[in-house]
Amino acid sequence: MRGTRTTDRYDPTRANWLYRFFRGIWIPFVLRFWTRLHVEGYEHVPTEGPLIVISNHLANLDTYIVGLYLRGRVIHYMARPDGLRKGVLGWYWRTLGGIPADREGVAAALRILRAGGAVGIYPEGVISPALVSALPGSALLAIRSGARVVPAAMWGTECVGFWSFLKRPRVHLRYGPPRVLRSAPGRHGSEAAMNELMREIATMLPERYRGVHG
16 A cells, blocks of 8 residues: 555555554454453444544554454545655555545545545544544545444543553443434534534543543
């Protein structure tokens, strides 16, 4: 996978070797010995067709865990454009399916969704210990594509560190039922649709993680 050319040169629904290694071997190993993971609602995740997963973001580990339970699907997360341009880090992110969170990335995400693939979005745009306001326009991809959207709530990943195997922290992942986002015309309509989805994520989180949507 190299940048947005991914969607033009190969099937974005198929995993490459690094993605298979991380999801099939390394991440299950880390989760088993470094955490006590509890997952709810994975029956809500569609096994085929275009899909967008929208989640809160507490730690870098979130991306690996959310994608792990997509039942064999490849999830392409929208990531910082500057990170995707950085040498080894950029290569690593792109190989794991990262696409830039900018106009070019939105076009790539639309192509992935039209091919029946899956895209992941952190609508807050930052790692935060509690929910903050979603970025303007975060819902546009879901509205323009018509793809089903699954909200995901995660907590406990912020407690995972190098020494966690000595006392494994509890990590929780909860998926909500899928839906297709609708909005009234204009920017405010899309923002209202995203805020409604963020409030749903908040209801799946413990109170201290709900932030502005508490």
